Amino acid sequence: MAAATPHQEEPQPVEALIVESIKTDHIDVPMLPEVAGRVVRLTQNPDSDAAKLASLIQSDQTLAGHVMRVANSALYSPNSSLVSLQQATARLGMKLIAEIALAASINSTLFNTPGYEAHIQYQIRYSLLSGLWAKEIARACRRNVEAAFITGLLHDIGRPVAIQTILAKSAQQGIELSTDTVLELETKYQRKIGVRVVEQWDMPNAVIDVVKHFDDFTAAGAAMNQTMIAVAGAQIASHFMCEQGSQGCLTRDQLVSHPVLAELNLYQDEILQVLEKEDLVNSAMESMTK
Numbered sequence: 344m345a346a347a348t349p350h351q352e353e354p355q356p357v358e359a360l361i362v363e364s365i366k367t368d369h370i371d372v373p374m375l376p377e378v379a380g381r382v383v384r385l386t387q388n389p390d391s392d393a394a395k396l397a398s399l400i401q402s403d404q405t406l407a408g409h410v411m412r413v414a415n416s417a418l419y420s421p422n423s424s425l426v427s428l429q430q431a432t433a434r435l436g437m438k439l440i441a442e443i444a445l446a447a448s449i450n451s452t453l454f455n456t457p458g459y460e461a462h463i464q465y466q467i468r469y470s471l472l473s474g475l476w477a478k479e480i481a482r483a484c485r486r487n488v489e490a491a492f493i494t495g496l497l498h499d500i501g502r503p504v505a506i507q508t509i510l511a512k513s514a515q516q517g518i519e520l521s522t523d524t525v526l527e528l529e530t531k532y533q534r535k536i537g538v539r540v541v542e543q544w545d546m547p548n549a550v551i552d553v554v555k556h557f558d559d560f561t562a563a564g565a566a567m568n569q570t571m572i573a574v575a576g577a578q579i580a581s582h583f584m585c586e587q588g589s590q591g592c593l594t595r596d597q598l599v600s601h602p603v604l605a606e607l608n609l610y611q612d613e614i615l616q617v618l619e620k621e622d623l624v625n626s627a628m629e630s631m632t633k
Contacts, residue, residue, distance in 0.1 A: 353518055354518070354528065356518065357509065357512045357520065361512055361528065364508065365532065365536060368539065370508060370539045375448060375449075375453075376403065378399060378400065379445050379448035380545060381399055382441050382444045383547070384545070385399060386489070391437070393429060397428035397429040397431075397432050400444055406444055410428065410447065412633070413443045414431035414434075414440070416633075417626075417630075418623075418626045419439075420434070428440075442492050443631060446471055446474070446631045449467060449470070449496065449500070450467060451503070453503070454507050455510075456503060456507050457510070458510075459510070463502075463503045463506065466499060466502050468584070469577075469580055469581070469584055470496050470498065471631060471632065472583065472624070473495040473498060473573070474496035475495070475627050476495065476617075476624060477491040477492060478495070479620050479624065480576055480604075480609075484572065484607050490549055491572045491576065493546070493547075493550055494554075494569055495573050495580075498577060499533065500537050501534055501535070501536040501538070501539075502533045502537070504536050504540050505529045505537075534557065534558060538551065538554050538555050541554050549569055552566035552570065553566055553570045553573050560574055571603050571606055571607050575601070579598065579617075579618070581593065583621065598614075598618075599615065
């Protein structure tokens with residue numbers, strides 16, 4: 344009796360379905376929690392105030408509890424205890440409270456990616472760290488710090504949705520793909536899918552432009568500086584998260600001399616001053632992800 348023919352992986356039908364879904368705008372994009380979307384839009388409105396933001400966040404008890412816990416962390420309130428969202432907003436500022444709320448809303452439970460939960464969790468941590476470092480780069484360049492955080496946080500939001508899409512399409516075709524193939528397809532299509540995600544989440548145009556042009560900031564037009572800041576934040580995050588010596592991992596010297604930092608007109612001593620904020624950034628990361 345002849346041995347059974349081993350299952351041959353055939354990614355082409357899956358890839359064809361992914362391409363068709365992108366082309367026809369039929370990507371299944373997870374819903375961003377309504378409160379998080381409204382928080383972002385509220386902070387873009389010059390007529391909004393702390394009371395409106397506090398009231399909005401309070402409408403979601405889980406989110407409100409998370410925001411209060413982070414606001415009362417050692418990093419943000421080392422010497423006092425904040426007892427209300429309005430007090431926290433007045434003390435820390437609307438922009439920071441909005442960042443905490445948005446970061447809490449982007450988590451692995453948004454995505455249906457069985458078998459890839461650890462990968463998605465890593466990607467979300469990397470994106471959050473990218474946003475925090477992008478803020479520090481923006482501060483050094485005297486640019487919009489809040490926009491830097493959001494664009495850094497969402498620049499790779501296409502990755503978890505790409506994984507979700509690949510798994511759904513492969514199940515539809517009855518094809519089991521290897522992890523290497525899934526990750527290869529993720530890298531290949533996550534950028535286009537990411538643009539669909541931020542468009543459907545009704546994010547500001549600046550965020551959409553950064554996601555769209557992240558892989559080639561020279562094509563970003565008016566969003567070029569914002570895109571470079573997001574790229575720089577992601578490079579620093581990658582440097583601190585990757586294992587030194589592994590493939591593609593930048594050394595500190597390579598990071599300091601990275602072309603995107605030169606394009607931002609940052610001198611090496613200014614870059615080193617940014618990197619000295621590692622403990623501060625790590626504390627913010629720890630507070631937001633506990």
